[in-house]
Amino acid sequence: MLMRLNPTLRSPKRRALSIVFVLMIVVGLLGPLIGHAQTAHVLVMEVEGIINPVKERFIARALEKSAADQAKLLVIELDTPGGLLGSTRKIVELLLESPVPVAVYVTPPGARAGSAGTFIAAAANFAVMAPGTNIGAASPVSATGDDLEETVASKATNDAAALIRSIAQERSRNEDKLEETVRQAASYTATEAVDHNVVDFIAEDLDDLLAQLEGREAETETGIRRVEVEGAEQRRFEKNVLEIFLEIISNPNMSFILLTIGGIGLIVELFSPGLIGPGVIGIICLLLAFLVLGNLPVNWIGVVFLALAIGLAALEVQVSGFGIFGIGAIVSFIISGILLFNKFGEVSPTMPEVSVSWWLIGGMAAALAAALLFVVITIRQSRRAVPEVSGPGLLGQTGVVVSDLAPRGLVRVGEETWTAISEDGNVVNAGETVIVAGVDGLILTVFRARDTEI
Secondary structure, three states, X not given: XXXXXXXXXXXXXXXXXXHHHHHHHHHHHHHHHHHHHHXXXXXXXXXXXXXXXXXXXXXXXXXXXXXXXXXXXXXXXXXXXXXXXXXXXXXXXXXXXXXXXXXXXXXXXXXXXXXXXXXXXXXXOEEEEOOOOEEEOOOOEOOOOOEOOHHHHHHHHHHHHHHHHHHHHHHOOOHHHHHHHHHOOOEEEHHHHHHOOOOOEEOOOHHHXXXXXXXXXXXXXXXXXXXXXXXXXXXXXXXXXXHHHHHHHOOHHHHHHHHHHHHHHHHHHHHOOOOOHHHHHHHHHHHHHXXXXXXXXXXXXXXXXXXHHHHHHHHHHHOOOOOHHHHHHHHHHHHXXXXXXXXXXXXXXXXXXXXXXXXXXXXXXXXXXXXXXXXXXXXXXXXXXXXXXXHHHHOOOEEEEEEOEOOEEEEEEOOEXXXXXXXXXXXXXXXXXXXXXXXXXXXXXXXXXXXXXX
């Protein structure tokens, strides 16, 4: 016999108590979050290094967070040599349209707001510098750091000058002195910047900055806001996992390494199909490399030279000795590293000099040369060690075409893969059986087996 439930368990009072209990749990879990969001606070973030789409995304998230949590102020601690003009423009737009007052603080001592950093600092409601910092030097330069020719620099200079003058007008800063940072590459110390009304004041540290901002007014997208940060909590806004990862790989040296590994991986997979591993690694590295290149001012001619270097290296492995292909591969590799981020003609007025380390180029070129020599020597020694598959012993043996002979391609004889040329110069398709007619170093001369049939 089934037992009946106690009627009291189904009573309205019991159900009401259950609902109250559940609501208490929900409030207990969400209460701290709600209270945390509404507590008077200042959001503080650190922006260091080249200004690129990663930094742009980071600042955009911070502005959204400060607005959503009703922060009293957003403080951007800035230390940058410059960055991409496109990202700089978007960050300037975000700062000018921010509903929350923003203070850009050039810190720590020894830091700078160079090139793109000048535009960002000028666009904030409050531009502040720590002692021992500097701001400016925003004029266009060539990839080597030299001044551009007058005809080349004119358009870039005028565009950058117009942008920084409009920012200065919007924020009531010294238009002429800010324009000088573009047209004359002027740079100012913290004291000079205050004297020229390029920035608002000097602050020893974050607490000093907040103390000096107390009671000041800022014009925001939603109207005039009075800064009231006395006793406000200071919250740090950090990069998320994706932004940290992109920051790690977003540098010229890393992109060069990724491109090289990616290209070599694909070449190995193409010449040794079925290994799978090199191909997968190569594709992943190339995808990451192109992701990095989107954050840097890449010269695609450098990428072409790198592809050429890898292709020549692959050809060198297939021919006899260390010859023209190997030398060409090393020369192309060095040229690719030099040109990868060197732009010719008009350049960004906000981007500092970006290049691949000479030490990295030299080291990887030496490693490439050593690897080519090792592979070639190993192949030659292994083939000489097996008489039946080397020299005269190969004559008359049959093999299978691995890649079309047009007229040069690859042929598999026994357990070895050789570079081969069709004897009559005609195309021999992959899969056809051929006979070795001659041996010249590591190159075979072959003809179709069916041509011998009667």
